[in-house]
Amino acid sequence: MPDLLPIWVLVLVAALAFTVGFIVNRSGTCLVSAAHEVLYKRRAWRVGGLALAAMASSGLLLPLSWISSPTLVLAPVFSVELTLIIGAVLFGIGALVNDACLLGSLGRIGNGEVRLIVLPVGLGAGFLLTDGTRVGQRVEYPSVLSEPTPLSVATYCLIAWGFIGLLAAFMSAERYLGVRPGSGRRMVMIGAVAGLLFAIEPSWTLASLVGGMVTGSVGTVACIAALATLAGSVMSAQRFGTFKFEFPTAWSAARTLAAGGFMGAGSTLIPGGNDSLLLQSLPGASPSAFLALIVMMTAILLTMTVTRLVVGRISKP
Incomplete structure (x- = not known):
C-alpha cells in the first residue's frame, strides 16, 4: 500500500536520505568498526562517535516530539525479554560476519562492494524464519521523555551539556591525537539528519524496506529512502575517489x-x-535499546577475540 504523503515530504525524505548516504560513505554508525578500534587500537573514539550521533538525534527528536505531539511521538519502549538478548547476539554476529551493519552496508555498496547487493535477500530470509516467533504480547509503553516534564527537560539539558563536552573532546583529539579530521562533525550530521528522518517517517530504513517486502506492505518512503541513501553513497565515493569495483566471489x-x-x-x-x-529508540531513553546495543557490541567483541585467539594458535608452528 503506497504511503499517502505529500510530494514535498517525499522530496525532503529523499534529500535527507541522500545526505545520510553521502556522509555514511565516509563515516558511520557501524558497531563492527567501533569494536575493531577498541580491540585492535585500544581506543574508543568510534564508540564516542556513536554516542555523539545518538545525542544529536536526541537534540532534534525530543523537542520535536514535545512540540508536535500527538502527530510525532517518540519510539515506544519495549520490555526486556530473552528474545531481545538472543536477537541482539544474532544481529551482532551477523554484522561481524558481514563486516558492516545495515546502514554501513548501503554506504559500502556505493564504494563498489557488489556482494552486499544480496544482503537484502538474507535479511528477508531471516525475517521469514523468525516472524512466527514474534512475541505478540511484548509489552510496550511510552517513553518517560515523551512529555516536557521537569525530568524530561533536565535530561535534555544533561544531553546538551554532554554533547558539547564530547564534541569539544573530538575536536581536540582531531587536532592533537591523530583522530581523523571531521569525524566528530560527521557523526553529528549523521545523528541529526537521521533523527530528522525518523521524525518524519520511522520506516525509512533498509530493514523496514525488506520487512515490508516480506509482509507485502512495502512503503513508498522506504523505497525512496533506500535508493536515495545508495545514490548519496555512490556520489560520495565518486567525489572522494573511494570507488573500487569488487566483483563478488561465491564465498563472499x-x-x-x-x-x-x-x-x-x-x-x-x-x-x-x-x-x-x-x-x-535510545533518544527516547529506552532501556531495552541500550541493553540491545550493549549486547550487540559485547557479542561482536567476544567473537572477534575468540577468532583472533583461534587464528593465532593455528598460525603458530
Missing part, C-alpha cells in the same frame, strides 16, 4: 547471505537494527 556472496539472515532474525526479535536503536 554466501557469507553475505548468511550474515543477512542473522541480522534479519536479530532485528525481528529485538525489534530493530543498530541504526534505529541508536538514533530512534
